[in-house]
Amino acid sequence: MSEPESLKPKRGFLESLRDISRNPEPARVGQRWGFGAFLLVEAVFILSAVFITAIARQFGVSLADSVSFVLIGSIVPTVLAAATAVVITYVRGNGPKIDLRFTMTKEDLATGLKLGILGLVLTLGAAKLWAMVVGQENATSAVGDLLSGSNLPIAAAIMMFLYVSLIGPVCEEIIYRGLLWGAVERLGWSRWAAFGLTTVIFAIGHFEPLRTSLLLVIAIPIGIARLLTRRLGASIVAHMMNNFLPGLTLLLVSAGVM
Template sequence: MSEPESVKPSNGLIETLRDISRNPEPERVGQRWGFGAFLLVEAVFILSAVFITAVGASYGATLESSPTLVLVGSLVPIMLAAGLAIVITYVRGNGPVIDLRLSLTKADVVFGLKIGVIGLVFTYFAAWLWGTIVGKDNATSAIGELFNQANLPLAAAITMFVYMSFIGPICEEIIFRGLLWGAVERQGWSRWAAFVLTTVIFAVSHLEPQRTWLLLVIAIPIGVARLITRSLGASIVAHVLNNFLPGLSLLLLSVGVI
């Protein structure tokens, strides 16, 4: 089976939208996984996070007081979940390149950067607006709150920056716009359905009720990159770019540079 090729959106917006509606993804021959795989991956993510938090609590550590607990509780579950998603594609399918559309071409990078810049603009505006509505404290994630604590150990601050800017986005894309998107496609649903469902579940699954609407805004441009190019690589680039500048700003803040 040949590797899937990404689609370069070069025919204009209207024609691109028509192509999305007219041309669903080709049948996934050999894929023997679906929504059950996504639910298993999410269960591993949640249970491992709960386990790590419980172990930390047994030693008197809390998410509010322990940067190490936040770091381990963020890194380990998402990496376990993404790793399991990739393993599933090998065991029950054709591997991540075919099943998850996990490839990266020059066109993917260029389009991902373009849509990522657009996403940054919307994210900053949405974050400002959301912060004025619910208050700045309620609009900040757990990682953001920890970053805002100045004088973090340099190693911890750098590791959190790498997680926020690279590891987190890559793993989340594998899980949501890779595994979940592929499960939707296997049902024969449209690419639009995959886009809407993965966007909503991505926002809700963060379990941050105060930030759900903001996460929806963040997720839309990233999902558009996957929708138009049919490549997970493009959405990964868009997601990394969306997180990179905020992550860098928080890193500089946490080490006292700004």
């Protein structure tokens, strides 16, 4: 009988790092999906974004001029892509809890909070340095560009805040450090390889070339949370923590408070 989780000795940070190299991820028995699943999910994301843009143009509406299309164009593709990833694990595997390691423990919460705070500090410093390099006028995200100078209705501003700080992190973690990470490990590659590849593709996958280097910095603490705990819960918490202040700033700016 295995030892209860509550009675197991707590591992320090260095011990956790040594454990990464000593103990590979257990084989995913019953998983019948791999990189093809990730490519399908990315296709769903891109095609749904293109479709929404095409519909907006059909009605003569610019995404930058319509609150509704800003919200739809930002939220729907990400949610559809994450939902597709979850469906794939049910159809071709064991479900998200096993295949994506989509669980949350007290250890995940604590680790995610610590690395999220660390990531937030690193992100703020990197963002200032990055803004000095590229210029303040180029130092906003794609969503920030759409909403800059906009006085959104308070309901829309709150919805965008929830997306940036809550919905987006959950969906992106399902896609990158859930589905893509699982595809890498299914090939028998190391957890370090999964960490490195998902970090790079996460940064590139936002399709904001100018911000790719900054997104790499943002992604590292989030990926470390997944690396140390082997579960998605910690990286979700770290991602939420990292996005909270930017999301709050976006809420205040878009609502006309700042």
